[in-house]
Amino acid sequence: MNILYVYAHPEPRSFNGALKDTAMVTLGKLGHTVKVSNLYAVRWKAVLDTQDFRMRQDPYQFNPALEQIHGIQTGSLSPDILEEIERVAWADLIIFQFPLWWSSMPAILKGWFDRVFVQGFVVHLEKGQVYERGLLKGKKAMVVVTTGATREMYSPGGVHGDIRNHLSLITHNIFEFVGMTPLPSFIVFGAADMTRDEGSLQLNRYRAVLEKL
Ligand SMILES: Cc1cc2nc3c(=O)[nH]c(=O)nc-3n(C[C@H](O)[C@H](O)[C@H](O)COP(=O)(O)OP(=O)(O)OC[C@H]3O[C@@H](n4cnc5c(N)ncnc54)[C@H](O)[C@@H]3O)c2cc1C
Structure with a gap:
């Protein structure tokens, strides 16, 4: 499988860094071809503005x-966007890995969606090409996320509300909107307060999930 791994954590030595490294080794061993978009490492420009065109x-x-529709039609989007668009087009599966910030994705990843998922490439509103007719139909997508808060806090009735509702802004309003099929999200709750041993168990759990892709 061709897998695009979009990764958004600023510190390679973090637990998220270890999750990403685990994925690279595991997916490689399984024979998948993987490309990584390491957003902090490439200092990804997160802001959609006139410079993109x-x-x-x-x-x-x-x-x-x-301008996005015009930019995709004429191939005149900025080169960093075009490079990501080529990677998305190439991928069978896209994995998005990030720490939960403000119950959502870090701004750098939001900016990746703002700039890369351009209309005319992922959807076409006027032609009704969304959801079942979304232009990325046939591809799969998966969220891999770590939280500071506990599972209870992000449960239905918990103080923060059900995490599935928060993630549905990504899994439904982005993935399904553009036609992609969401795979079950991989969530590490309470990651900030884990011991190294607990972290190792979570890395093993992630390895096992990837092996079943
Ligand atoms: C701006 C901001 C907003 C936030 N908003 C929210 C929010 O809305 N909701 C929420 O729940 N949280 C929130 N957080 C917390 C955030 O989600 C967590 O801090 C983050 O998910 C922890 O992941 P990490 O990779 O940074 O962990 P790290 O701090 O790097 O690691 C955590 C623990 O994992 C273990 N570990 C690290 N590396 C390894 C390894 N190689 N092997 C085994 N174990 C290891 C260690 O014991 C370490 O203490 C926010 C944080 C910030 C900065």
Whole structure:
């Protein structure tokens, strides 16, 4: 399988770094071809703005959605975006790994979606190409996430609310919206307070999940 691994943690020596390294070894052993988009390592530009467009459709008034459609049609999006678009097109499965920040993804990853999932490539609203007809239909996607809070806190009725509701902004409103099939999310609850032994158990659990992909 061709796997794109989009990774968003600023510290290679973190537990997230260990999860990512575990994935690289495991997926490699299984014979998958893996490309990594290590967003902090490449200092990914997180902000969608006029610089993303080398040939503006309307140089007077900036309309991000219309410029994205024009940019994908003319191949004039900035090279860092085009490179990621090629990787997404190539992938059968995309894994997004990140620590939960403010019950969501870190801004650098949100910026990856803002800039890479351009209309005309992942969906086409005017043509009704969303969800079942989304342009990334046939691909699978998976969230791998660590939290500081406990499983109880992120349970239905818990102080933070059900984590599945928070993640559905990604798994439903992004993955399914563009046609991709979400795989079950891999969640490490209470990661911030784990001992190394508990961390090792979680790495083993992740390895086992990847082996069943
Ligand atoms: C801006 C911000 C917002 C946040 N918002 C939220 C939020 O809304 N909800 C929430 O729940 N949390 C939140 N957090 C907490 C955050 O989700 C956790 O700190 C993060 O998920 C922990 O992952 P880490 O990789 O940084 O862990 P690390 O701090 O790197 O590691 C945690 C523990 O894992 C173990 N470990 C590390 N490396 C290894 C290894 N190689 N092998 C085995 N064990 C290892 C160690 O015992 C270590 O103490 C927030 C944090 C920030 C900075």
